[in-house]
Amino acid sequence: MAETHSFLVAHAKQALVRRVRAVFNDPAKGEQPVPRSDDARYPPGSVIWRVHGDVTTMMVGGVAALLLQMLHPAVLAGVWDHSHFRTDMIGRLRRTARFIALTTFGVREGAQAVIDKVIEVHRHVHGTLPDGTAYRADDPHLLAWVHVAEATSFLDAWQRFGDRRLSPAEEDRYFAEFAPIAEALGADPVPRSRAEADALIATMRPELTVTGRTREVAGIVLGQKPDRLAAMPVQAVTFQAAVDLLPDWARDMHGLAGSRLTAPLVGAGTMGLARTLRWAFRG
Secondary structure, eight states, X not given: OHHHHHHHHHHHHHHHHHHHXXXXXXXXXXXXXXXXXXXXXXXXXXHHHHHHTOHHHHHHHHHHHHHHHTTSHHXXXXXXXXXXXXXHHHHHHHHHHXXXXXXXXXXXXHHXXXXXXXXXXXXXXXXXXXXXXXXXXXXXXXXHHHHHHHHHHHHHHHHXXXXXXXXXXXXXXXXXXXXXXXXHHTOSSOOOSHHHHHHHHHHHGGGOOOOHHHHHHHHHHHTOOOSSGGGHXXXXXXXXXXXXXXXXXXXXXXXXXXXXXXXXXXXXXXXXXXXXXHHHHTO
């Protein structure tokens, strides 16, 4: 009986890990999970390993980051004009997650290669906003907004759903560790502490706006359907947790409703998911 129970538990873990890995890695492209390398840019004990290595943190924080980033009209224009977001939003999320994994855990050579690839792609992404303003994806100012939106969203997701809340000093260390990746991509300025990140967001808020484009892209992000019916409740909780994670002003700009009365249920459901995934990935 004990052996049967152990077999069933092991089988459940393996099935769950396979499903999660399929979310972050495209089987059609032969993508495999990024192995954690001793030759990575960061050591195993780093804060960035802890934050970026948590599946729930990356799912909730990743969706929140997209919603935050698209509030800048020039960032949104790059997505609108130069991507197939309407038919490949999952692919976009996968590429972002894979970039984070490669630059955090992958060998230095591979991390630099993917950074170089993104820089090359950015060189070809440019155009004109509806009001006639020119934009370029390699604009250091825009890259800074993309980075600070990601960094704060990932960190805030960890602080809400991680297994141990980070101290203020550890929060600052996370921003400092993440900064070289943003700088390598050409972002400027790049925050190296929570205070600098908050100040940068406050400085850029007057540039943010919501248009019909914003609402359409946000609708596509939040309206993604999972490939399995059984996954719908998990996705619904995860996406609502991402909306709840947004700053109040950003959620108001999007016209999205926080869970409010059901916030404890959303939080408890997401925390339960986080614990289940940590259990599964511990092997």
